[in-house]
Amino acid sequence: MGGSAIIGAAELPVGEHWMKSLAELAADAVRAALRDAGLDRPDALFVGNMLSGELTAQQHLGALVADHAGLAGIEAVRVEAACASGAAALRIASAMVEAGVLDTAIVVGVEKMTDRSGPDVTAALASAADADFEVDQGLSFVALNALLMRRYMHEYGVSHAAFAPFVTNAHENALGNENAMLRFRVSAEAFGEAKMIADPVNLLDSAPICDGAAAVVVASRQRAEGRRGASRAVGIRACVSATDTVALHDRSDPLRLAAVARSAGRAFETAGIGRDDIDLLEAHDAFSIMTVLSLEASGFAPGGAGTHLGESGVIARGGSLPISTLGGLKARGHPVGATGVYQIVEAVRQLRGEAGPAQVANARLAMAQNIGGSAATVVTTILEAAD
Amino acid sequence: MDGARQWRTRAARYSLLGAYCGRCDKPEFPPRPRCPRCGHETTEFAFSGRGTVYSYSVVRQGPDGFADQVPYVVALVALEEGPLLAAQLTDVEPGELRIGQPVEMVTRRLRDDGPQGTVLYSYKFRPPRGWQTAPSG
Numbered sequence: 001m002g003g004s005a006i007i008g009a010a011e012l013p014v015g016e017h018w019m020k021s022l023a024e025l026a027a028d029a030v031r032a033a034l035r036d037a038g039l040d041r042p043d044a045l046f047v048g049n050m051l052s053g054e055l056t057a058q059q060h061l062g063a064l065v066a067d068h069a070g071l072a073g074i075e076a077v078r079v080e081a082a083c084a085s086g087a088a089a090l091r092i093a094s095a096m097v098e099a100g101v102l103d104t105a106i107v108v109g110v111e112k113m114t115d116r117s118g119p120d121v122t123a124a125l126a127s128a129a130d131a132d133f134e135v136d137q138g139l140s141f142v143a144l145n146a147l148l149m150r151r152y153m154h155e156y157g158v159s160h161a162a163f164a165p166f167v168t169n170a171h172e173n174a175l176g177n178e179n180a181m182l183r184f185r186v187s188a189e190a191f192g193e194a195k196m197i198a199d200p201v202n203l204l205d206s207a208p209i210c211d212g213a214a215a216v217v218v219a220s221r222q223r224a225e226g227r228r229g230a231s232r233a234v235g236i237r238a239c240v241s242a243t244d245t246v247a248l249h250d251r252s253d254p255l256r257l258a259a260v261a262r263s264a265g266r267a268f269e270t271a272g273i274g275r276d277d278i279d280l281l282e283a284h285d286a287f288s289i290m291t292v293l294s295l296e297a298s299g300f301a302p303g304g305a306g307t308h309l310g311e312s313g314v315i316a317r318g319g320s321l322p323i324s325t326l327g328g329l330k331a332r333g334h335p336v337g338a339t340g341v342y343q344i345v346e347a348v349r350q351l352r353g354e355a356g357p358a359q360v361a362n363a364r365l366a367m368a369q370n371i372g373g374s375a376a377t378v379v380t381t382i383l384e385a386a387d
Numbered sequence: 388m389d390g391a392r393q394w395r396t397r398a399a400r401y402s403l404l405g406a407y408c409g410r411c412d413k414p415e416f417p418p419r420p421r422c423p424r425c426g427h428e429t430t431e432f433a434f435s436g437r438g439t440v441y442s443y444s445v446v447r448q449g450p451d452g453f454a455d456q457v458p459y460v461v462a463l464v465a466l467e468e469g470p471l472l473a474a475q476l477t478d479v480e481p482g483e484l485r486i487g488q489p490v491e492m493v494t495r496r497l498r499d500d501g502p503q504g505t506v507l508y509s510y511k512f513r514p515p516r517g518w519q520t521a522p523s524g
């Protein structure tokens with residue numbers, strides 16, 4: 001039987017890790033995931049990271065993390081695709097395992113953002129956008145999302161308040177995740193009154209700046225099924241990457257996220273399942289407008305109707321499509337290059353039945369969607385619980 | 388922005404010079420040597436500088452290099468020839484802005500790269516003169 005599976009997973013608490021370096025954070029996550037897998041030494045290491053060059057003047061993370069994690073000598077390389085770096089690394093690792101090039105691989109996502117000042121981080125994050133014709137005009141990443149949100153509200157006659165359920169849901173779910181950064185409730189009223197960053201995007205529309213690292217161990221499905229602890233293995237049914245133009249202004253309809261549609265559509269095709277089969281979705285809720293646009297482009301709601309999923313309670317833990325079940329980017333935190341791996345680790349926790357108070361009942365199939373830039377790189381992964 | 392990059396993009400920034408794909412019969416901005424849709428080689432195309440506001444925002448926390456200019460207004464402008472472009476709006480009160488309003492290109496100072504650096508000029512967009520008073524008569 002072909003395919004690959006996740007045989008080990010671990011995440012560090014998201015927050016401000018002032019006493020740990022980027023390499024130490026990554027190494028801690030790598031060791032914890034290997035321990036979880038009962039594996040000593042994988043064949044290769046893939047590091048998902050976006051900003052180490054910009055924020056810590058450190059590149060060459062493959063060799064660096066291998067060294068710090070006690071894996072010196074193995075094949076190791078860093079993968080970068082803005083905020084989609086983590087899942088982009090998983091895509092490559094799982095494809096190489098499925099092709100038989102590697103028996104096992106470890107994927108770690110890591111980011112260190114809190115060593116630097118706000119304007120430095122804002123400028124670094126903007127490097128995911130078009131340097132010559134977006135960033136040089138003074139557009140931050142928040143501003144790009146604000147342009148989308150304003151246009152969306154105008155075109156579909158949707159109020160800012162309609163986005164509130166996505167934010168309150170994420171914070172509610174984070175209460176059940178000991179590794180989440182923002183473990184407090186947010187009311188719809190507080191959301192409406194939060195400080196404006198780039199109208200109409202306010203502070204509670206966006207995910208926090210933070211440090212974090214998470215890792216998963218990938219093996220062939222055959223190997224996963226033959227080993228002890230096979231019941232905790234989680235199958236990778238699909239992991240599909242797609243791209244769109246980096247600049248928003250190069251798209252004919254910016255409200256239609258073409259890379260999300262391509263990536264999700266092909267992931268469902270590859271997995272041979274329908275949208276109704278998904279038991280939970282780890283959405284890329286870096287901004288509440290991105291959540292809504294990605295739900296629509298993934299086919300969970302028609303264009304202009306994405307906020308209805310929030311209002312109707314579909315996205316809550318007991319609903320038919322629970323999202324951001326352990327807090328999402330919004331409340332768990334968004335250590336950008338690590339985020340895609342956090343999403344996978346959290347989906348694995350749900351599918352193993354190890355999500356504690358945040359557990360989604362009878363979770364069999366989970367989808368995680370990791371989005372880079374203004375949805376210029378999108379990786380959609382579909383995971384399945386062991387029998 | 389470093390000197391070489393500034394020099395390379397000057398025609399686009401000062402004159403709104405874009406590109407045109409003869410195979411798709413479509414103008415492009417920013418310019419590029421090959422059409423992003425079909426790969427065909429493009430020719431120069433001068434935009435009129437007129438358009439409408441597709442969307443806008445008021446930036447209150449700016450990135451490094453713009454942090455001292457907040458609040459400022461950014462927009463996606465739909466050029467009358469078709470493409471969208473990202474730019475700052477100038478000579479406007481944020482409260483008076485609305486989606487769909489006409490705007491025209493002007494050349495303005497974008498930012499200074501410190502005392503040793505160069506001053507960067509670029510297009511910005513503003514409502515055409517007299518536009519505010521005309522509709523209400």
Ligand SMILES: [Zn+2]
Pocket residue numbers: 408409410411412422423424425426427
């Ligand atoms: Zn063409």
